[in-house]
Amino acid sequence: MSSKSGIATFEGHRNFRLRLILATLAGKSIKISKIRSNDVNPGLRDHEVSFLRLLEAVTNGCHIEISYTGTAVIYKPGIIIGGELTHVCANTKPVGYFIEPMLYLAPFSKKKFSIIFKGITTSDKSKDATPESIKWGLIPIMEKFGVREISLYILKRGSAPIGGGEVHLLCNSLIPQPLTIHALDIPKFSAIRGVSYSTRVSPSIVNRMIDGARKALRPTGVEVNITADVWRGENSGKSPGYGITLVAESKKGWRIVAEGVGSAGELPEDIGETVALQLLEEISTSAVVGLNQLQLVLVYMTIGKEDIGRFKLSNSQINENFIWYLRDIKQLFGNEVFIKEEDKDYSLLSIKGVGFTSVSKKIA
């Protein structure tokens, strides 16, 4: 519902990053109001302000206005320029919180993205993406859409709460728009890979996580290959921490990813097992992509060519968040999806692209 002034308005702190990203891609101004207005501590959080700063840095000519109480933001997007920069992330969220939305902008920028994110790489306090799940869970999905040269390097690790990590996002492919996809077959997974990592703790913890995960994954019968990644010394940040990321791979390049980070008092074996079972749960309740990849797929399909893209969806994936994504997309791009229920488990989702063109390919 855009008002007369042409500003799309949103309420609340839901999908904060998605709304700003969609506004940037669509080139439309938005206003978000009532941000945690009933909260004990109202308004924007440190990481949200930090994210706004990051957006300001990768675009040219954007305009951000935050109200006095911090409960409202007006954002007028500029053009995506990218470039080489360093972003010091707020310590309330891990770097994944900032990297994830950049994946939506980087391929459509004027210049290549090369950003170093400094901060916490993994945290047990929030459910944000770790560098591993971005690398193994989101980047392969982007490859499906024609974004081939994008990579993420972990230069230093840093666990919560103090951090000290450094991650480098590099996007070399600049494409006019994502390819239209037709994913009608439910992939079969032929291997499970993973990485079990730790900073500043005994290396045996890493192997204990692997044992826990392998035990739960053995009955699947596929090849399970989990790498141990122990970081020590200067590059391992300032806090102790450990975690595991598991990914199921299909031969056609689809991925399902699950991850977990250890907190105080948890047994490493339990974390391994939990993540392994979560991976199985995600596989059994998803179709082509997992819940954590769905948002990326929906946005990429929306900004595709004016063709109809299709993909198979599991009915359990049609949840509250899914509808919020679709409504936010509609509000900024005006397009609707069509869902055809095929049977009791699966549906076919079709989206017509809006015919978006990246700034790098636009003729000024």
Place this chain on the structure above:
Amino acid sequence: LQGSVRRRWDINKLLYLSNIDPAEVIKRWKGQEEDDEEEEEDIEQEEDFFTKKSSAEVSEDLDQFQPTYPSIDILRKKYEDSDEEYENGYKFLKDRFLVAPKMSEENG
């Protein structure tokens, strides 16, 4: 007559009705809607009208990457306990994995 026939909603019609909350959309689409309960809720809301709204809430994080899964105990039950032959492959995951045919023991 009422109640015996549960109307099944077309998800496409519900998706973009902005006056219906997404949580409600899911309920209707799955056919879990219970009219009686809703009316009762309305009455309660009227009573609440004059009481002070508890303003000290802590907002939930509505912008996160990892989905919420059932607790480990439920998952364990689902995958390990209820599947008596899980050692040979989880039953309901069999069609999601591509497994090389096993060499039978006699051959080896």
